[in-house]
Structures are given as C-alpha cells and as structure tokens.
Amino acid sequence: MTEAAANIGVVGLAVMGSNLARNLASREGNTVAIFNRTYAKTEELLTEHPEAGFVPARDYAEFAASLQKPRTAIIMVKAGGPTDAVIEDLISVFEPGDIIVDGGNALFTDTIRREKRVRETGINFVGMGVSGGEEGALNGPSLMPGGSDESWTTLGPILRSIAAIAEGEPCVTHVGHDGAGHFVKMVHNGIEYADMQLIAEAYDLIRRGTGKSPAEIADIFAAWNEGELQSYLIEITAEVLRQTDAPTGRPLVDVILDQAGAKGTGGWTVQTAIDLGVPVSGIAEAVFARSLSSHPEQRAVSQNLPGPRGEIAVDDADAFVEQVRLALYASKIVAYSQGFDEIRAGAAQYDWSIDLGKVASIWRGGCIIRAQFLNRITEAYDEQATLPVLLTAPYFVDALERAQSAWREIVRVAATSGIPSPAFSSSLSYYDGLRADRLPAALIQGQRDFFGAHTYKRVDRDGTFHTQWSGDRTEIEAVDTH
Secondary structure (H helix, E strand, O other), X not given: OOOOOEOEEEEOOOHHHHHHXXXXXXXXXXXXXXXOOOHHHHHHHHHHOHHHOOEEOOOHHHHHHOEOXXXXXXXXXXXXXXXXXXXXXXXXXXXXXXXXXXXXXXXXXXXXXXXXXXXXXXXXXXXXXXXOHHHHHHHOOEEEEOOOHHHHHHHHXXXXXXXXXXXXXXXXXXXXXXXXXXXXXXXXXXXXXXXXXXXXXXXXXXXXXXXXXXXXXXXHHHHHOOOOXXXXXXXXXXXXXXXXXXXXXXXXXXXXXXXXXXXXXXXHHHHHHHHHOOOOHHHHHHHHHHHXXXXXXXXXXXXXXXXXXXXXXXXXXXXXXXXXXXXXXXXXXXXXHHHHHHHHHHHHHHOOOOOHHHHHHHOOOOOXXXXXXXXXXXXXXXXXXXXXXXXXXXXXXXXXXXXXXXXXXXXXXXXXXXXXXXXXXXXXXXXXXXXXXXXXXXXXXXXXXXXXXXXXXXXXXOOOEEEOOOOOXXXXXXXXXX
C-alpha cells in the first residue's frame, strides 16, 4: 500500500503544472504528490528536481492513496474536455470531503456546472484562477479560488504558502462560491487585454509623433515605470522595445508580424458583460483590435481607402509624450472601473459575496496586471465598499481632472491624423457618457416604440407609455416591454 505522505497533489505536469508543483514543494510543510497521464513526464520532473521530494504515482488509485485526508488535488490540464475527464477520474478514487481544484483557465459557467456535479458526490470542487504565467506559477502567482467554505479551510494555508506577496500580504483570497474564482480571473484577463491595447496605442502615437526609435521609447516607458504608471506591463514593454533581432539587427518589434493572438478570455469577458448589461467598451475595443489585426486579407485590400496617412506634426516632443502618458493613465482608470463594474454585476447575478477591495489587493503581486495603481483601488473600496463607480473615488477624480485636456487632445490628434486608437477614444466616450446629464438614448427608445411597440417612460410622470404610431399617434399607458 502506498503511504499517504503528501498533503497536496498536482495532476498535469506541463510547464504550468510542473512549476506549480515545484513552488508547492519548495514551501515548508508541503509534500507534493504528482501525476501525469504519460508517466514519462512524471519521471522527467523527478529526475530534473530530486530536491522537491515529489511523491510520484502511475495511476489515479496510487495518486489518491499517496494523499492525506482530506485529499486535495490541483488539476493543471487543458480546459474543456480534458478537465472533465480528469475530474471524473478523481471522483472515482476520492471520497466525500476531499477537494478537487481546477487551476486552468475555465469558463466560469463550466465551473458552476462542474461544482454542482462534484458536490453531488460529497466531494468539494474549487475553480481557481491562477495568474502570473509560468514565472508566477513557479515563484508566486496571484490566486483566485472559489468553492465552499469547507474547502477553503484546508486550501487556505496551502495557497497562502505559495502565493506572491505584496505589501506583506499573500496575493490570495477566498473569492466566493462555485464559479466566482474563475469569473474574477476572466475579468482580470479582460482588463489585461485593455491595458495591453492602451500601452500599444501609446507606443504607436509616440513613435509616429516624435520619430523616436523603439529603444528611445523603451527609455520613456522605463521612466514611466518609476511613477504612477508603475506596473509589470509597463516594465516588460520597455524590455520588449529594447530587444534587437539578432539576424537582422533591427528592433524586434519591427520584425514581429502585427497580428495579435488571443485565447478567448477577453472575448468571454465581453460576452458576459453584454449578458449582464454592463458596458466594458475599453475591454471590448481591445478584443476587437486584436481581431482586426488578425485579418490581413481585409487590411491588404483597404490600404488605399481615403483618409489621413497617420502622420503627426509635433512641435514639442516632450510635451506630447506627457500628453500620451496622461491619456494612458486616464484610459487605464476607465478600463479597471469597467472591469470592477462587471465583477459587481456578476456577484449580484450569481449570488456571490465578492470583496472588490480584496480582489484589487491580490492583483498587486504575481499577476500580469500587477501595478502600483491597484493600491489606490484597494483604498477606494476600503473607504466605500459599495462605491457604485470606481472612477468617482476622490483619488481618481483628481487624476482624471489632471488628465482631461491631454486625454482629449490625444484622441483628437489620433483621429485627425488617421491613427487608430480605439481603446483611448472609446474610454473617453464612455467617460463622457457617464458625465452626460442626458443621452440620445431617448431617441433610440422612441424608435423602438415606433417599430416594435417596445414602450417608453417619461421624465415628467410615472408609468409606461406607447404612442400609437400607425394610428392617430395618441399616447396610451402600456405594459413595460423594455
């Protein structure tokens, strides 16, 4: 009989799984059981890292026998069918009270379905967002587990031992029940899309406007990383822009094909926001910008469409760079505000108790969107947990006041010069939409009533109304069909 020596197990030993297993094994008090469908992968990890003291298994029965009760296993396999298959295999060897954790990038509705299925067996199921990539998995990720309170009692100490540390606190919290963890990770990734698109637009404007080389722009981003824009993405942007392509001697950014890939989480964020009725226009434009970049056949036949050719006349390069910086910061505030709006709406829809300030705090380390900026978000929610719009917090109001003229000027310059800046411009439009005392939606509702009898409400009295457009056009009271 295999001795139950391990307090945690990992199933799936590709790079992310292997690195997470190594991270777990490196922390005091953890003994890690490992299993991979192909045993050769298990042997490879054992050979390369004997110091980890891994407990290997050749099949699921042996894996289960090597785990102390309540057995706890983290699945690190491809999302979708492979995850479902592993869950069923673990159910066959686990017992009530044991814990199965899915650490992949699963769609949160799949996690809700899986949690319900596994709960029927008496086993706990946890959907856990893991951010930070391969490096984070090895050295300290940001972790977003959902699941039951019972599972958190066992998992909490283990996850705190491996999470990144920011300002003395581990970057992990019990986000909420069933799919809450994967929902928050999904929105995290959506914000990441927006952040990356905004940075790319800032780079493009600076290069076109000042004529600076990528290496010179790298120095600008490095300087920005010393101030309020300090973040992992700003830091690595400088590194990417400094890189020279060895075969050609050109900047690497100039030889990379301008077609951005995507793995789906940004699209999920937008689709879910639409279902929830939450505007996430900055995130959506970032997703669509990647889609546009990936249609070279359309771009090729559109090269000669009329319009400005993307040239900017800049008199003061330093002043222009500062305008871009302020526009980037203001647009970044909008992207995060929209993301947290979606988390709040998701929590209400699915009956999750999600602490928004705590979510911001666990994103300060380990994850891709880690940034100094997140401290301000944590403080905003600490001061007012029910803050209805993040960008109305005093700190962000001041920041947006400082950025106003620069933000508007950069959007104007981009538009008149024919330079695409969808994330900058949509963020400003969203901001002005929030500020507007009256929107043209009144006309839209009138149109909807005209062609579909969808009814409308009035500003001067209560009730729901319909104009008899095809008749004598008198107004009658009606049943609300909004």
